Each structure stands twice: as C-alpha cells, then as structure tokens.
Amino acid sequence: MNRTVQILTGIWVAGVTVAAFLWLPPAEGFRSPEAARIVVFHVPCAMLTFVAFLVNAVYSWKYLRSRDPLTDSKANAAAELGMLFAILATVTGSLFAMEQWGSAWNWDPRETSIVMLMLVYAAYFVLRGAVEEKSKRARLSAAYALLAFPAMVFLIWILPRIVESLHPTNTLFSRSGLDPKYRITLWSFFAGLLAVFVWMFRLRLRVEIAEARLRRQHRRDTMPEATPAGETR
Amino acid sequence: MKWQIVLRRVGKVFDERTVLRDISATITAPGAWVISGPNGSGKSTLLRIIAGLLTPTEGEVLYLYNGERLTARQQRQAVGMVAPDMALYRPLTALENLRFFARARGLSLRDSELLEWLEKVQLRPRAHDPVATFSTGMVQRLKLLTALLHRPPVLLLDEPGSNLDEAGARFIYQTVKEHAGHGIVVIATNDTRELGYGEPLIQLGA
C-alpha cells in the first residue's frame, strides 16, 4: 500500500473515531447510554476476527493446492491478525458487558465463540511451533485450519440453540433497530479497520519475505561447512 | 518394452537444503539397476520419490505401461519396496503380517497359499511367531515377501543386504536375478557386492 492510501486510511479512521464521540448520540434504552456506544468499536473488531479466520482458511486451502510457501505465510499472517482482533474484541466486549450487565463475562454465545476462535488460533500456533520442517509445518497447519473451520461454523451455529443469548440478533441489519447513525458509524469503522487489516497483513508478509531471504543467504554462506569430508565412507 | 519409469529433472529440497538436483533417467523393463553414492547423498530419498512415498520439489516421476501413464492406485499396485525405514508389524506373526498386506492390496490369497510363500523363504516353521522374535535376516526375507506378494513389476530395494550374513545376501541376489528377468529392480546401495547386482543407473555425489 502506498503512502497516500495509508494517510487516507489514517484520516478516515481518525474521523470515524471523532464522529463516534461528537456525532453519535448516546444509545437510549441501554443501562448507560454513553458507554453503550462501545458497540460501534466492538462489533467491527469481532467481525474482523471472523474475516481473518476466513482468510486463513482460504489461504490454507490454496496452500494445499499450490504448495507455495508464500501462501502459507499469508495463512499464518491472517491467523496472527485474527488473534490480535480477537483479543481486542474480547477486551472491548467485556468493558461493554461490565457497563451493561454488571459482569465482564457471561458465557454468552458470541463471547463463547470468540474465545473458541482464540483457542483455535492458539492451537494453530502451537502446532506450527511443534513442526520443524517448513513444508511439513505448512501442510499440517493448513490441514488443521481446514478442520477447525467447519467445526467453528458449526459451533457458532449451534451455540444459540443451547445457551440463551444476551446479544441482539439483528439490530445490525434491520432498519428498525437503533438510530441509523449507529449503522453508518459502525460500518464506516469496519471499513477503516479492514483497510488497516490489509496494511498490517502486507507489512507482516514483508517481514516474512525478508526472513526467508536472510535464511537463504545464511544457507549459501554456510553451505561448504555443512558437509564435512570425513563423513563419506 | 512394456514397463517404463521415467524420471524427469527430479529435485528435492528440504527447507533450504538441496538433497537432490536435476536427476533424469529412463528405466525400462526387464533389468536390474543400481543407484549408488556415499551415505547422505540422497539415495534413500530418491528411491522414496520413485516409490511415490515422497513428492519431489522439482520435476516428476512417470510410470508408463505401453506408453500409457498409470493412475496413483495402479502405480501403488505396481511397486514393491524394501527399505530399512519400512518396518513390519512386530507384535503380529509372520502369517498375520502377510495376511494383512494381502487383504489390504485386495488379493484373495488363502492361508495355505501364504504358507507356501513362507516356505519359499524358509520361514514356514516360524509362521505363527511374532515378528519381534525374528532375526535381522528373517525380518529382511519376510519384508521381501510382503513386497513381492502382489507380484509387482517394479521392485525397489534400499540397502537390501545391510546386516545380512552370506546366506541372506545370496538369497537377495537370487531374488534380484529372478525379478530382473521379467520386471524392473532398482537397488540403492553403496555395498561393493551389491553394486554388481545390476547396471549402474545413477551415481549420486555427496
């Protein structure tokens, strides 16, 4: 992403943040209307966690088809960002829950599903740490991601059947919910975060590529010593 | 010239370490061929690639029958392999091991037939003993048997004679000669005795 796009992204998210304070009215009907406005920040974070999970699954699938190491790096980068946004969504969600329901954690279906996503990401990173050889690591972690994906879709689908939800189901998409200003702010913030996501994703990949180049250079430098003459019989 | 294995510019890289580079060869039935080279030169890796156990990073291995490419399943059925890294099920008896490999490959062989096979390698008296109790030579003969059970046209042997006594080595030699009469044998070795079992195919450097 070039400089101008980065600056525009920065201005956009800063603008949305300011608007969330000055333009967005307090949410009537909640226990503390001022604080309930948290949703415009919290919900986009949760949405991006799912976006990252989806991106991770797509690149995992692509990796198994192509066996291209860069595709594996992309899957890994998406998982890392997913973890970051999952943490942000959980923390902002608990702050909201504290204001609204008086306790930071309620085992609400959405809370549970975001924690499960964090667990999947954590398991994914543990698996990556447990395999030494790079192509094998890429293969196994891609396979795991593709197993966890349908399981998570199922979990998110079945949880509301089992546990009562505190979250409203369709205020986001229905016209008769909150003030339309909420929808505008929330989606604008989501768009801004998505741009930031792409930015972080590309930076993460550049780190990965630089690391690979460094390893290759090392390899070349140490190649002659790698095969001691005494080993041949 | 019915059976052919074609190696087309095969290469293998583990992480950034190149194990094999740009290997091409055509193996035609009948005959025995030898892949030689010092330890760590990639003989086993190459043989595993030929067997289809390992996917090469570069190039490809083609199995041809009358010029037609085989499917993955046909290729699996066409290969028998013996390697130090391919163990048998040690808690199971010799007969049970044979029974499993016969059934897994879809062969309908009765026990009496399997016992005849065991007779051929002088293991019939030990048919009902667990493989764990076998000596190295006996295990090697049984491994060879499981590799030949489905009468594959292609036999791949990785260091077949290592740790074997004179009699064991002679048995390997006979099997190779017999199989090379109608099919393909590929031997990976750096044992001076075994180098003469077939024509040199590929010489790998360190």
Next chain:
Amino acid sequence: MNRSSSWAHEAIAVFAKDWLLELRTRVALGAVVLFAVTSVVASGFALAPPSGVPAEVKAALLWVVIFFAAVAGLSRVFVVEEETRTADALRLAVSSTGVFAGKLAFNAVLMWTLCAITVPLYLLLLEAPLRNASLLVIVVLLGSTALACATTAVGAIVAKATMRGALFGVLSFPVALPPLLVVIHATKAAWLSDNAWRVAAGDLQVLSGFMLVIVPASVLVFEHIWSE
C-alpha cells in the same frame, strides 16, 4: 489375480489389523479405560454424596471425563504407525482414504468400548437421575461416534509433529467442542426431561449433521496429512 480392491476393502483390512495389534499390546485400550475409570471414581469421591449435585453438572462432567479419556488414546492409531516406522509400508499398500476410513472405524469402536465401560459406572457411582434409558444409549452412541469423527484427522496431524502427547488435547478440543456441547445438552434431556425425545431430537440431528460435515472435510485434508 483379483486386484479390484476398493477403499472399503482396504479400510476393513486396516481396521482388522489395528484391532489385532491393539488386542495384542492393549496400549490405547489400557490408557483410555484406566483414565476413564480413575476419573469417574475420583469424581465420585469429590462429589460425595452425589445426590445434591445438579444434573447439568453431572452431564457435563461425564462428557469431560469421556473426552479426556479419549484424548489419552485416540491419537495412538497414527502415532504407533509413525513410531514403529510401519507408516511407509501402509502408504504403499493402501490408499489414503482407505487408511482414514479404517482408522476412523477403529477410533469409533474404541470410543464405544470406552463409553460402554464409563457410562454404566458413572450412572452407578454418581446416581444420575435416569429417565429415558433408550434415549441415553442413542445419545451416547452418536456422541462418541461424533467425537471419533472429529478427532481422527487431528490424530494424524499430531503423529507427524513433536510433543505429541500435549499437542493432541490442544488441537482436538476446538474441533471436538461442537459435538461435546450438543451431546451434553442431549444427555441432560435424557436424564431429566419428561418429553426427552422431543428435546433431544434437535441435538441428535445436529450431531449427525456435524459428522456429515466433518468426515468429508477430514477425508479431503487427510490425503495431504498422510502423504509427504
């Protein structure tokens, strides 16, 4: 010579071979059953007298015990092949789908055996309020099968990595959680509700649906896990 072997024949051969090996060594069975019995007895001690414990807690505890006992044994089928270096011979003889189906069947039977021992013992020691026995049998059967379906491919992943023991639990928990939650819900219904069948019917459908999704997904990725 008959060479028309399909993956189903291969699966049967692998299944039979694995049970023969298991009966001879009893590694997986021993680990699983010992773990389950120990934890059921320990829970019985901890919760005594069990009459005061709500059924929700008992249902959850039962499946937690079963899940962790399963973790002790379900990855064995693949780990053993890698450890004893028999995996390559298997790879050459059998298609990856055949291997997966055989191992899945093995794990399912292992889970049934585990449940056949654990559930009666649990009911006896923790005094679960059993209302609907036939439903409970179906719930346990379907639930244990679903757990086997969820974790078999994970076992294959773990067999290829280091630190296998710890890894299997970590990796299988997220994948096994959906069937676990549903089966706890259904078990509670079988114990408590008067119209248990109506309450549990949805759960049983979800369990079957889960298997119908996770098994094809596993078959699809297993090929990439199994062959190098």
Next chain:
Amino acid sequence: MNPLLTYMIVPLLIWAGIFGYLFWLDMRLRALEKRLEEEGHR
C-alpha cells in the same frame, strides 16, 4: 467507572493494540533489512 470514561478507553485500547502490532512489525522489518544489507556486503 464513569460511562464516558469507559467509552473513551475503548478506541484507545484498539489503537494501542493495532499500532503496537504495526510498530513491532516495522521494527522487525527494519532489523531484518539491516542484517540483509550487512551480510550482503560480506
């Protein structure tokens, strides 16, 4: 806690998380590029 204060903490937290991550990535990238440069000359 004051509701407005809670509301103000939230975006701060999000930006802290995101910029922290970006900053960390940028530092790693710079370090790597420097090492690449140095070893390229050797």
